[in-house]
Amino acid sequence: MNMVSPVAVREVIDCDLHIGLTDTDLLMPYLPDYWREQVVTRGIRGLSLAFTRPGAPGSVRPDWRPAAGIAGASLESVQAQALDPFDTRLAIANCLYGGQALLNADQGAAICAATNDWIAAEWLDKDSRLRASIVVPWQLPELAVAEIERWAHDKRFVQVLILVSGDMPLGKRMMWPIYEAAEKYGLPLGFHAGTTYRHAPTGSGWPSYQIEDEASFSQAFQQQLLSLLMEGVFAKFPRLKVVMLESGVTWLPFFFSRIDKLWKGLRMETPWVDRLPSEIVRDQVRFTLQPFDAPRDEDITHKIVDQIGSDRVLLFSTDYPHWHFDGTEAFPPGFDAALRRRMTVDNPLETYTRLSEGLA
C-alpha cells in the first residue's frame, strides 16, 4: 500500500464499511447439507435487503459504482476504493444480507451463520486490516446467542450487528439474552439503519417513496434508543456499548434536551433509570460519522458538536460505498484536528476493545 503521509499513515479506523454479498450462491460452501439442499430445492436466493436499493443514487458513490453487480462485492474493489485511499489501518466491515429478515428463525440462523463464515474466509483471512460484525438471527435470541458464542473466540469479530427496526422494540426484555452475551464477550452491539419491514416505517403507515423510508430511519434510531434507555438495558448491562450505525448525528442535541426533560417529569414510570438519559448515552452509546445530516457549514458543525457535549461519542466512518462525500475527505467541514484524532483512533479503540488486541 502507498505510504502517503507519515502522520496519517495507518492511523484511520473506519467504523462502518460495507462489503457486498451478492447472493445466497456465495454462501453454499458454508451451509450445512440440509440448508444447501433447501436453497437449491426452494430457490432461496435474492435475499438482498429491500430497504437499500443498489441502483439508487445515494446507495453507491458514482466513482465507486461497478460496471456490473453490487458495490463492495470484491476484496480488490474494497481495498482500492475504501481501504487504501483513506490510509485505513482497520475497518469494521458490516454485511447486510437477508438472514436477519427471514421469518423462519432456523432458516435465518443458517443464513446468518453462513454469512459469518463467508466473512471470515473471504474477507478477514485475506486482508489483515479488516474486522467485522457478527450478524445474528435476532428472530430468536437463543439462536443469536449461539451464533455469538460460535465466534466469540475470534477477535477479528468486534461487534454484534442488528438492524434498527425488526420484530419488536430493541429494549424489550425478550432481547436481553443477546445483550447479555454481547457484554460478556466484550462485543459492542451495533444497530444499523434498516428495517425488516415487519411494521410500517412510520407510525402513520407506509409512505409512497423510498426517500421517505430513508428519512424515517433517523426517527427509528431515536425511538429504539429510547426503548433501550427506558427498558433499562444500560442499567442491567453497564459494560455494554451500543453503536448506532448510519443513524444521522445532528438529531442528538435535540434528543438529549427532549428526553432529559421528559424523564424528569415521568421517571416514576421507569424507576430503574436513575440518572439523566443523556448521561447514559454519553457513557454507553456511540454514533458513526456518516451520514452527519447537516449542510457543509463549519459553523453548524461546531455548534452541533458543542451541543452534543462530548468528544467521545462520535466514531469515524466512511459508510462505503454509500454516497455522502466525494474524494477522500470523509469529514464534513468544521471538525478540528483533536476531534478528528479522537474519532479516527481513540474513540474506536475505546469502543471496540477487541481492536487493540489485534494491533502490533
Added chain:
Amino acid sequence: MSTVVLEKLVAKPPAKLGIVDCDIHPSPQSMASLFPFMSERWRTHAETFGVFSPAPFTGHSLFAKSAPSIARRDAWPESGPPGSDLALMQRQHLDLLGIDHGMLTPLSPNPGVERNLDFAAVLASAVNDWQLAEFTDKDKRLHPAIVVPREDPEAAVKEIARCAKDGRYAQLMLRPHGLEPFGRRRYWPVFEAAVAHGLPVGVHAGGYGAYPLTSAGWPSFYIEEHLSTTVGGGPALATSLIFEGVFDRFPDLKVVFIENGFAWIPSVGWRLDRLWERNRAEVPHVKRPPSEYLRSNCWFTTQPIEEPARPADLRQIFDWIGWDRLLFSSDYPHWDSDDPNYMFPIQISSAERSQIMRDNALHVYGHRF
C-alpha cells in the same frame, strides 16, 4: 380525589400583550354532552355500541398516562373532566394569563380513527356544533376547529363546507394517525377544501391509528409514546407532506404542527435536503429543497418548550428554525402545559416575545378572527 394544590405565585403579566394560545383542549362532560347535536338514530348507536377505534380499552388510553385525563391536578372542575368547565377555564387560564385568542383543539372523541365512517361523520359534526354552543357562543376569545371524518374524504369535504358557512371556525384540525400517511393522495380532497375555504390546517400530535408508533412495533411506556410525537410524529408528518407532494400541489396550504415539538426541525430539514439532493429523480414533483417548505408553509407550536442543559442552546434552535415559525401554545389543561410567564428558560426581547406570543399566530389565523 384528595389533592393538595399549592398556591402558585404568579408573576404580573407584562403590559397587556394579547396572547394567542394555539392549543387549548375543551372536553365534553361525557358522550351525552354531544347527544344534542346528533339524531336519535345516532344517539342510540352511541349508547348501544359506542366509539369503535383500534384501541384495547373502553375507558382507558392505550398507555397509562402520567395523570388521570393527562391533566393538571388543579384543572379538575366540580364535575366532569378537565376542559369541560368554561368558567374554570376562564378563571384559571384565559383571564389569569391575559389570553385574547384561544384556539380550541378538541381531542376526544376523535372522528379520524372511528372505524364506522357514518358514525365518524356524526361525531365530527357533533364536536363541531358542540364547540360553538358550549364555548364560542359564550366566550368569543375561543376559536373552534373543524374536525372531520378524515378516512371518508368525501364526507370530510362536506363537513368542512357546512362549517365554513359559519365564519367562526379558525382552522381545520386533523390528527397525524390514520389508515395512510398524512400526505397521501387519499387525503388531498381534504387539503383542497381547506385551501378553498381559507382554513389553515392544524395537526395535533397523538391519537392512535392503524400502525404501531414505531417501525419496530409498540413500545412499553408512556414516556416513549410522549417522545414519539416529537421524534417520530413531527418528522414523519413533515416528510410525508413534503415528499408526497402536498405543498407543490397546494402551495397556499398552511400547516400548523400542534404539540409535535420543534427542536427536530433543523436536523430533519438538513436530512431531507440531503436525501432530496440525491434522490430527486424519485420525487420529481418536489420542486424545492425540503427545508424551504418548512419555512414557507409550516408553523410550529411551542409546548412542550425545550429545556436544553445549556439554556442558551434554545436561542440557537429558534434561530435555525426562524422566529417567525413559532406559535405559543399552553396545552391547557394537560399536565405538561406551559405558562407564558415562566416557559422560556432564556431571556428574550419584547419584540421576540410579541412574535411568538401573538404576531406569528395572527399571521396564520388572524383573518379568521
